[in-house]
Amino acid sequence: MPIIHAIVLGIVQGFSEFLPISSSGHLLLVPWLFGWDDFSGPNGESLKKSFDVALHLGTFFAVLGYFRHDVKVYVVEGTKLIFTRTKPTNTDGRLAWLFVLATVPAAAVGALFEDKIDTVLGTPFIIALSLIGFGLLLGWADRKTGRRKLEDFHAPDALKVGVAQALALNPGTSRSGITMTAARWVGFDRDAAVRISFIMSLPVIFGAVVFKMLSMVSDGGYEDLLIPIAVGIVTSFIAGLIAVWGTIKLVSTHSLMPFVIYRVTVGVLMLIILALGWRDNIAV
DSSP states (O other): OOHHHHHHHHHHHHHHHHTTTOHHHHHHHHHHHHTOOTTOSTTHHHHHHHHHHHHHHHHHHHHHHHTHHHHHHHHHHHTHHHHHOOOOOSHHHHHHHHHHHHHHHHHHHHHHHHHHHHHHHOSHHHHHHHHHHHHHHHHHHHTSOOOBOGGGOOHHHHHHHHHHHHHTTSTTSOHHHHHHHHHHHTTBOHHHHHHHHHHHHHHHHHHHHHHHHHHHHHHOOGGGGHHHHHHHHHHHHHHHHHHHHHHHHHHTTSOSHHHHHHHHHHHHHHHHHHHHTSSOOOOO
């Protein structure tokens, strides 16, 4: 893999993981548009998994670094339930376990269908439709006047947002986009919806990294990608930090409509490219 490809894909992963525009969709879209074929050959699938682990590792450290103080409090308060056998007595302890609860649907679906999702749903046509459809859904939900704050997050909310998060396994949906949509739909304000989405991403991304890393180690072959992997981690980390910071700043004064317009525009352009036959409708 050329280093420039690793840099571009790292930047794409970092920004699209936290902007509500779909990281999995864009990671498939960029090589498709430019005709990159970095993971062909007999070990292509295992190499692709290795590089995917690297990109997700970078974004995991990005969101962990940004919310490090919040995460420290959640871990300290949440683990009291394990070591003291007592229910969480404050909001932080309760939120910690609700964020864990919210990851269960996505973890279950991912573990059962991870191998089939990219091959069945990861075609440019499906990605284009998902960008448009879930983008319009985000715009609709964002028009609602939500006033609930982060401390109002309870078990029914965790389950609803968690089920929505499972839909993000479909490339083109966007994990951050669908969780923001669900949080806005159940009445949270934009700041709370974004924070819920980003903090919920930590156990999901961590679980995905561990799951794919085990597969990567068993498959082997990643030694040929050590430099691109290192580059991918660094670039996705930097881009991820910028995306988290920028999104939180943006929603404090603006709506999510710019992301809706972007998603619909990209989706329509993809459909036009497919209709004109400039690219094939084949999963990358």
